[in-house]
Amino acid sequence: MYDVLIVGAGPAGRALGAECDRRGLRVALVEEHPDRPWRQTFGAWDDELPAGVPVAATAPVLRAMTTTQHTIARPYSVMDNERLRDWLSTPDLPVHRGRAVQTVRGTTGAAVRLACGRELAATLVVDASGHHRALAGHVPAAQTAYGLKIAQDRVAELVRPGEALFMDWTQPAATETDWPTFLYGVPLGDGRVLLEETSLARRPGLPLRELRTRLFSRLHARGVRTDDADVEKVHFPVEQAARSSARVASFGAAAGMIHPSTGYGLATSLSLASPVAAAVALxxxxxPAAAETAFRKAVWPASAKLVHQLRRRGMESVLAMPPNEIPRFFEAYFRLPAHHQRAYLSGRTDLLGTLHAMSALFGHADWPVRLRTVFAALCPRAPGVAA
Ligand SMILES: Cc1cc2nc3c(=O)[nH]c(=O)nc-3n(C[C@H](O)[C@H](O)[C@H](O)COP(=O)(O)OP(=O)(O)OC[C@H]3O[C@@H](n4cnc5c(N)ncnc54)[C@H](O)[C@@H]3O)c2cc1C
Known part of the structure; x- marks a missing residue:
């Protein structure tokens, strides 16, 4: 019988497991693929990360291209995944290999059944199994991207040394649909840069083949050689079932702790792990009921729930926009003072800051974008778009 059993040993599950272990709780992880390396290129704002997180590269400045060029003086880092995994491991934290298939709750806690038939019991079971819990009953909005890892000197024109490219909304020549995508570029710390053609959020996600065509079109137009580049494919929902966490306490992407407008979630999981573990230990x-209540309050305080609703409205207004308005929307966003930009991106529990940022954005936007925003506020969910 464990105190805490966490299903999923991704970054969120490991961070929470390590923090529970450090507080002397009997904790274990269940992971289907414990030896599989983390292949995603994880990026995050430095000021959102807990101190000491191992990073592979940091760009002190980012550029964004919308209808004009903007500079963002906010350091941004790409994680060193191997060292991050070690950093999130404690010597006494067991990882059970297996696929969790069922959770059965009782009065003294819960039991997790694995596909092999084995059962593990704990006072508190936490689902940290990632994105797979897509919305039941409708197609979730998803972020998709197709990326290539290319030698820095070949793409210095796109991602200048010492910088990262947050978003470039200039549209490539070859496109099958008019859905706008942007180019994202970050140094990886090994002499290469990840260049990723990204669709921020779309319902359903823009197909990867379209993103691939666009990226090649951009790069070949500049004569960039791509034959030896490694590929990164991104596809994950940016919204979760309204109460996907209702049945089992959940953490990380499984709990919908992903910013619906940006897809960022890693830094939130890493920084929340410590206070959540402290609340559980107490x-x-x-x-079990008290532990679960404390867990839920620590993960989703009322302010975070309200901010999340506002962020979802923000995502809906982008989904409701005609494609040609999206770069103008981001132009208005990047014209905001830095503190408003930061509040909207990072203020997970900052209700006032988020509201001020959204009203300032409304003030900076042109009329078509403003009307679209009002429409999205009145209409709970934008219609899906054809694939
Ligand atoms: C390619 C890609 C790039 C991304 N880039 C960024 C980024 O730059 N910045 C950012 O903040 N976010 C990024 N994200 C979003 C990112 O997924 C999350 O921030 C992060 O991975 C969430 O961590 P997690 O631990 O919650 O989930 P995951 O990383 O998905 O981990 C879940 C774990 O649970 C295990 N599991 C699942 N089901 C079971 C089961 N039934 N039994 C046992 N184990 C199970 C899985 O094997 C996995 O190891 C990216 C996502 C993708 C796909």
Whole structure:
């Protein structure tokens, strides 16, 4: 019988597991693929990360191209995944290999059944199994991207040394649909740069083949050689079932802790792991119900729930926009003072900051974008677009 059993040993599950272990709780992880390396290129704003997180490269400045060029003086880092995994491991934290297939709750806690038939019991079971829990009953909005890892000197024109490219909304020549995508570029710390053609959020996600065509079109137009480049493919939902976490306490992407407008979630999981583990440790002596209540309050305080609703409205207004308005929307966003930009991107519990940022954005936008925003606020969900 464990105090805490966490299903999923991705970054969120490991971060929470390590913090529970450090507080002396009996904790274990269940992971289907414990030896599989983390292949995603994880990026995050430095000021959102807990101190000491191992990074592979940091860009002190980012550029964004919308209808004009903007500079963002906010350091941004790409994680060193291997060292991050070690950093999130504690010597006494067991990882059970297996696929969790069912959770059965009882009065003294819950049991997790694995596909092999084995059962593991704990006072508190946490689902940290990632994005797979897509919205039941409708197609979720998804972020998709197709990326290539290319030697820095070949693409210095696109991603200048010492910089990262946050978004370039200049549209490539070859496109099958008019859905706008942007180019994202980050140094990887090994002499290469990841260049990724990205569709921020779309319902359903823009197909990867279209993103691939666009990226090659951009790069070949500049004569960039791509034959030896490694590929990164991105596809994950940016919205979760309204109450996907209702049945089991959940953490990380499984709990919908992904910013619906940007797809960022890693830094939130890493920084929340410590306070959430502290809340659980404090409440466990009072039994499973108390531990679960404390867990939920620590993950989703009322302010975070309200901010999340506002962020979802923000995502809906972008989804409702005609494609040609999206770069103008981001132009208005990057014209905002830095503190408003930061509040909207990073203020997970900053309700006032998010509201001020959204009203400032409304003030900076042109009329078609403003009307679209009002429409999205009144209409709970933008219609899907044809694939
Ligand atoms: C290619 C890609 C790039 C991304 N880039 C960024 C980025 O730059 N910045 C950012 O903030 N976010 C990024 N994201 C979003 C990112 O997925 C999350 O931030 C992060 O991975 C979420 O971590 P997690 O631990 O919640 O979930 P995951 O990383 O998905 O980990 C879940 C774990 O649970 C395991 N699992 C699943 N089901 C079971 C089961 N039934 N039984 C046992 N184990 C199970 C899986 O094997 C996996 O190891 C990216 C996503 C992708 C796909």
């Amino acid at each position: 409440s466990l002596p009072n039994g």
